Amino acid sequence: MNTLTGQHRSWLLASLILTLPLVATPSVSAADKDVNGRLEKVGTFNLLRVWGTAEEMGFAHGALVGLGFVQDLDRQLAADGWPEPKTYEQTIERLDQFIAFPETAKAELMGMLAGIKKAAGGKMPRLTSLDRDFGYGDLLYLNTTDALRAFGCSGFTAWGEKTGDLGVVATRNFDYPATKEQLEGQIILVRHPDQGHAFATITFPCYIGAFTGFNEHGVGTFMHDGTGPRHSSPQTRYTPVPVTLAQILQQSKPADAARVAEKMIGHTGVYPFSYMLRVVTPTLRTRNAAPVTVFRFDADGLSRNPVGSTYCITTNHYLKSDGTAVEQAHEWSVLRYKRISRRLNTTVTAETAWQALAEVVAQGSYPTLHSLVLYPDQKRLDLAYGTWNGQIQPAASHSPTSLTFERLFKAE
Numbered sequence: 001m002n003t004l005t006g007q008h009r010s011w012l013l014a015s016l017i018l019t020l021p022l023v024a025t026p027s028v029s030a031a032d033k034d035v036n037g038r039l040e041k042v043g044t045f046n047l048l049r050v051w052g053t054a055e056e057m058g059f060a061h062g063a064l065v066g067l068g069f070v071q072d073l074d075r076q077l078a079a080d081g082w083p084e085p086k087t088y089e090q091t092i093e094r095l096d097q098f099i100a101f102p103e104t105a106k107a108e109l110m111g112m113l114a115g116i117k118k119a120a121g122g123k124m125p126r127l128t129s130l131d132r133d134f135g136y137g138d139l140l141y142l143n144t145t146d147a148l149r150a151f152g153c154s155g156f157t158a159w160g161e162k163t164g165d166l167g168v169v170a171t172r173n174f175d176y177p178a179t180k181e182q183l184e185g186q187i188i189l190v191r192h193p194d195q196g197h198a199f200a201t202i203t204f205p206c207y208i209g210a211f212t213g214f215n216e217h218g219v220g221t222f223m224h225d226g227t228g229p230r231h232s233s234p235q236t237r238y239t240p241v242p243v244t245l246a247q248i249l250q251q252s253k254p255a256d257a258a259r260v261a262e263k264m265i266g267h268t269g270v271y272p273f274s275y276m277l278r279v280v281t282p283t284l285r286t287r288n289a290a291p292v293t294v295f296r297f298d299a300d301g302l303s304r305n306p307v308g309s310t311y312c313i314t315t316n317h318y319l320k321s322d323g324t325a326v327e328q329a330h331e332w333s334v335l336r337y338k339r340i341s342r343r344l345n346t347t348v349t350a351e352t353a354w355q356a357l358a359e360v361v362a363q364g365s366y367p368t369l370h371s372l373v374l375y376p377d378q379k380r381l382d383l384a385y386g387t388w389n390g391q392i393q394p395a396a397s398h399s400p401t402s403l404t405f406e407r408l409f410k411a412e
Contacts, residue, residue, distance in 0.1 A: 035115070036060045042188065043401040045383070047408070048205075051192035058108035058208075062115025065187070065205040070116060070125045070134045078129040085129050092137040099144055100237040102247065108208050109139045142206055146223075146241040146273065151176040153224045154315050154336045154360040157280050157292040158348045162310035167377025168291045170280040171353050172222050173396065174202070174212055174369045175362035183369055183386045190408055191250075198409045199249035202370050202383070209242025213249050216409045218376030219257045220280040221245040227317045227328040228274035228298030239268050241275055241297065254281035254376075258293040265295055266302050274298035276305060278314050282376035291376070311348075313340050315360075336360040354382065357396035371395035379405035 037050035037060025048065060050057040077085050101109070113136060117124045124133040155172040163169050182204075189207075190200045199215035214220040223242060244264050252260040261279045277295040284291050294305035294314055305312070305319050315336045317329035325334050343356040353373050361368045373382040382400035386392055 032063070034059075034118075035063050037064055039064055042403060042407065045188055045385075045401065046186075047188040047190060049190045049192070051194075053194050054104040054107040055111035055114075057191055057193065058111025058113075059115040059118075061108075061189070061206065061208075062112035062117075063119050064115070066112060066116035067119040067125065069206045070120075070127075070138075073134070073138065074125070074127050074129065077127060088141070089130065092141050095140055095144055096137065098237055099140060100239050101140075101143075101243065102239065104247075105143075105208060105239075105243050109136065109143065112139060112206060112208075139206060143208055143243065144240050145207070145209070145211075146275070151225055152316055152332070152362065152366070153222070154340065154357070155222055155224070155278065156311055156313045156340050156344065156356065157278065158311040158344065158353075159283060159291050160310045162344070163348045166348070166350065166375060167283050168218075168280065168375070169348055169353050170220050170222070170278075170292070170374040170376065171357050172212055172370075172372045172374070173357050173361055174371075175366060176369060177366050178369055178386070180387055180390070180392050183367065183392060186370060186385055188383075188408070192409075192411075193250055196250040197253070199246070200408055201246065201249075202372065208246060209240055210245040210249060211242055212370065212372060213245060214280075214374055214376070214381070215249040215252070216405060217253050218282040218374075218379060218405075219249060219252050219254055220278075220374050220376060221248060221261075222278040222280070222314070224276040224278065224314050225316045226274035226276045226296055226298060227326060227330070227333075228296055229300050230274055231272040231299045238271060241265075241268070241271070241277065244268060245277065248279070254284060254291075255286075257281050261293065261295065262302070265297055268297075271297050272299060276314055276316075276318070280374065280376060311344050313337050313344070315340075350382070354396055354400065358394065361394035361396045363394050367392055368395040371400070373400070 036052040036056045040047040040049060050060040127134055152175045153173060157170045159168045187205060188200055189203050192198045197215045199213060201210045201213040210221055211223050248261045248264055257279055275297050277297060279293045281291045290307045292307055292312055296303045296305055296318055306321055306323055316333040318326045320326055339359045340356050343352060357371045367386045369386055371384050382402050384395045384398060384400040386395040388398045
C-alpha cells in the first residue's frame with residue numbers, strides 16, 4: 001500500500017490553502033432562490049452565511065465563492081514553480097487512502113462541487129495544466145490542511161477573578177506564511193445547519209474545517225501545533241482534526257462541550273501528527289469547573305495539557321503536570337509562553353488581552369493571519385486580520401473590529 005512519505009508530507013507543508021490568493025468574490029447572485037446563502041460585509045470583513053442541510057450549505061458555499069478558488073488553483077498549477085502538477089496529483093491519490101470524512105462532511109464537499117459547477121454555467125471548470133475537470137480530490141486536498149502541522153499559534157484563556165465582569169476571555173493568534181492577498185481573502189463563514197447549532201469559523205473559501213471557530217452558545221475551538229510523538233506516515237484512516245472541531249461546534253453546548261469533544265476526538269484513533277486542541281466555554285456553573293480543556297492528540301493517542309485555576313496559556317508545546325515546559329519544547333514557543341505569562345500577572349482587561357496578543361504576533365514572511373479575542377459570556381469578539389491600509393502588518397498591532405453574536409448569528 002502506498003503511504004504518505006516524507007516527500008509528500010513536505011508538499012503538504014505548502015498546502016493549497018496558503019498558496020492561493022483566495023479572495024471571496026461572488027460567482028452567483030445571492031438572490032438566486034436555489035442558493036441557501038449570501039455574502040455580506042461586516043465592517044471590513046467578508047462574511048459568507050449559509051444554511052440548511054450539509055449539502056445545501058456546501059452548494060451555497062461553492063456557488064458564491066468556489067469558482068474564484070478554482071480559477072486561482074488553475075493559474076497556480078500552470079505557473080512555474082510550486083505546486084508542481086505531477087506532485088499535486090500524486091498527493092491527492094495518496095490522501096484518498098488515509099482520509100475518512102464523516103458523511104455530513106462528504107455531503108458538504110459534494111454540494112460544494114455542485115455549487116461550483118452552477119457558478120461555472122453548468123459545466124465543471126477545467127484545470128488546464130492537468131487537462132481535467134476540477135473534482136472531489138481537489139477539495140479533499142484543500143480540506144486536509146491538518147497535515148500542515150507546522151503552524152505556530154499563541155493564545156490564552158482566562159476567567160474568574162482574573163477577568164472579573166468580562167467573564168471568560170479566550171485569545172488567539174493564527175500564524176503561517178501568507179501574502180497580502182491571502183490575508184485579505186479570509187472570510188467569516190457562518191453556518192446555520194438544519195440540525196445542531198449555528199457556528200462560525202475564521203477561514204478561507206472552500207474550507208470546511210475549524211482552525212479557529214465558535215458557536216452561537218459561546219463554545220470555541222482553537223488548534224495549536226504540539227510537541228508530541230508522530231508517525232512517519234498515517235497508520236490508519238483518520239478524520240482531519242479541523243473537520244472534527246467543526247462537528248464539535250455544531251453538536252455541543254457549554255455544559256457538555258468538553259465531553260463531546262473528548263468523545264469525538266477519541267473516535268479519530270491514533271493520529272500521525274501532534275496537536276493541542278483548546279475547547280473553551282462561557283463560565284460554567286459547575287463548582288470549580290474550568291471553562292477550558294486543552295486536549296493533546298498525537299501518535300500516542302489522547303491526553304491533556306494541565307489547566308490553571310484562573311488561566312491557561314497555549315502556544316506550541318506540551319506542559320508537564322506542574323505547568324512547566326516539556327524537554328521537547330521549542331525555544332520560540334517557550335518565549336511566547338513567557339511573554340503572555342508576564343501579561344497575566346495582573347487583571348485581564350480587553351486592552352491587556354489585545355496587548356498580550358500584540359507581544360507574540362508573528363511578522364515578516366511568517367505573519368499572523370488573524371488575531372481574535374472571544375468573550376463567550378458576553379457573546380461578542382474582537383477580530384483583526386494581518387493587513388492594514390493595504391499592507392501586511394501584525395494583526396494585533398492595530399485596533400480590532402468588535403462583532404456581536406447577535407449580528408453574526410442573526411436569522412437568515
